[in-house]
Amino acid sequence: MGDILNIFIKAAFIDNMILSYFLGMCSYLAVSKSVKTAIGLGIAVVFVLAITTPVNWLIDFFLMKDGAVIPGVNLVFLRLILFISTIAALVQFVEMVVEKASPALYNQLGIFLPLITVNCSILGASLFMVSREYNFGQSTAFGIGAGVGWALAIIAFAAIREKLRTAAIPAPLRGLGMAFILTGLMGMAFMGFMGINPAEYMK
Amino acid sequence: MATDTKVSVLGKNERKLITDPIDDNNPVTVQILGVCSALAVTSQVYPALIMAIGVTLVTAFSNLVTSMLRKSIPSSIRMIVQLLIVAALVQVVEMLLGAFAYSAYEMLSVFIGLIITNCIVMGRLEAYAMANKPWQSFLDGIGNGLGYGFILIIMAVIREISGKGSFMGWKVLPSWYIPNNLMVLPCASLFLIGVIIWVQRARNQKLVDVS
Numbered sequence: 001m002g003d004i005l006n007i008f009i010k011a012a013f014i015d016n017m018i019l020s021y022f023l024g025m026c027s028y029l030a031v032s033k034s035v036k037t038a039i040g041l042g043i044a045v046v047f048v049l050a051i052t053t054p055v056n057w058l059i060d061f062f063l064m065k066d067g068a069v070i071p072g073v074n075l076v077f078l079r080l081i082l083f084i085s086t087i088a089a090l091v092q093f094v095e096m097v098v099e100k101a102s103p104a105l106y107n108q109l110g111i112f113l114p115l116i117t118v119n120c121s122i123l124g125a126s127l128f129m130v131s132r133e134y135n136f137g138q139s140t141a142f143g144i145g146a147g148v149g150w151a152l153a154i155i156a157f158a159a160i161r162e163k164l165r166t167a168a169i170p171a172p173l174r175g176l177g178m179a180f181i182l183t184g185l186m187g188m189a190f191m192g193f194m195g196i197n198p199a200e201y202m203k
Numbered sequence: 204m205a206t207d208t209k210v211s212v213l214g215k216n217e218r219k220l221i222t223d224p225i226d227d228n229n230p231v232t233v234q235i236l237g238v239c240s241a242l243a244v245t246s247q248v249y250p251a252l253i254m255a256i257g258v259t260l261v262t263a264f265s266n267l268v269t270s271m272l273r274k275s276i277p278s279s280i281r282m283i284v285q286l287l288i289v290a291a292l293v294q295v296v297e298m299l300l301g302a303f304a305y306s307a308y309e310m311l312s313v314f315i316g317l318i319i320t321n322c323i324v325m326g327r328l329e330a331y332a333m334a335n336k337p338w339q340s341f342l343d344g345i346g347n348g349l350g351y352g353f354i355l356i357i358m359a360v361i362r363e364i365s366g367k368g369s370f371m372g373w374k375v376l377p378s379w380y381i382p383n384n385l386m387v388l389p390c391a392s393l394f395l396i397g398v399i400i401w402v403q404r405a406r407n408q409k410l411v412d413v414s
Contacts (some may be wrong), residue, residue, distance in 0.1 A: 015410075021239075022238065022239045022240075022242040022393075025239040025242070031236070077294060078294075079295055080294050080316050081291060084286050084287075084319055085287070117286075118286075118320050118325055119320065120321070122320075122340060123319060124317055127313035127316045127317065128313055131312055140381075170401075170406075172401050172404035172405040172408075173400075173401045177398075177400040178392070180396050180397035180400065181394055181397035181398075184390040184392075187393060188390045191388070
């Protein structure tokens with residue numbers, strides 16, 4: 001249990017998807033103009049990550065391991081293609097489910113849902129899960145943690161950006177330049193989480 | 204394409220397709236595409252160089268293939284078709300790197316696979332290759348790959364020299380230089396790209412954000 005919690009905390013704060021791996025930077029910069037939309041996208045990303053990471057784990061384990069389908073045949077070369085197809089299909093599926101189950105949330109998320117397919121943090125989480133050799137429980141925790149960390153970063157960033165609108169910034173630095181420097185400062189702040197190990201406290 | 208009378212192999216417009224994305228229309232600092240990997244792989248020069256070559260190849264060839272198929276791709280499923288073309292090319296690049304440049308393959312780890320979702324590739328497919336001829340699309344892909352590589356190399360050189368005192372793995376600064384570890388940390392690349400954008404926009408006023 002401590003192990004799972006550890007992976008969650010690590011994915012959400014210490015190895016934050018945006019602040020230490022820069023994944024999903026494009027939508028992070030584009031959709032952080034107001035806190036409300038940032039919250040919408042943040043929720044959508046948590047949702048999609050929490051589903052795609054375990055599903056991709058199942059696909060990797062039952063279809064692509066050495067000799068899993070046909071004895072003696074290693075299908076690892078299909079990994080990227082299968083992962084991205086799963087993500088595209090699941091995003092489409094999640095979109096349809098959300099539309100049926102909760103039209104209010106669907107309207108709030110709007111165009112952000114389909115765009116999540118090309119958000120690097122989704123594919124990134126699946127690839128990290130493979131390269132770190134997580135098991136099923138660990139990859140679920142990792143997916144949720146990575147999503148929560150991503151959402152946290154974009155919401156905090158949007159809030160800072162709203163305040164920044166009235167600040168006197170030199171003209172060439174306005175907009176994109178300042179956004180990067182701000183993200184860097186946030187990254188430095190998040191480095192304060194480094195070295196926290198929840199498994200230690202649970203002993 | 205045989206019926207086209209005005210296809211020039213490297214005319215003025217074709218040269219512009221390659222040179223424009225290096226400064227005025229740079230994919231990273233102006234179009235804001237492909238920022239994720241630009242920041243993540245730049246702590247040393249060697250992996251940055253390999254990454255730049257990989258992205259250039261994938262962008263150029265996916266542009267070429269998509270442009271050749273552009274009339275037969277139904278618009279409702281074009282995203283999926285594009286993703287599959289890109290994924291297949293990236294898989295080839297990944298296997299080539301694993302075979303011929305294993306140390307870079309190890310250092311780049313997941314970021315090679317993430318070329319699939321690199322916004323430069325998808326962005327150029329949507330914005331250029333779906334509406335233009337194969338040869339021009341191919342050049343556009345090379346130009347954008349080079350523009351991306353240009354920013355990558357600038358950042359990697361600054362970060363490796365100041366952060367480690369070395370260049371491509373060789374020590375270049377004298378021993379009295381104490382490496383500045385901050386420059387190797389992830390957040391330094393964000394400050395650095397902020398400063399690069401600042402310098403570029405101060406030189407080129409028409410890029411300044413008016414809003």
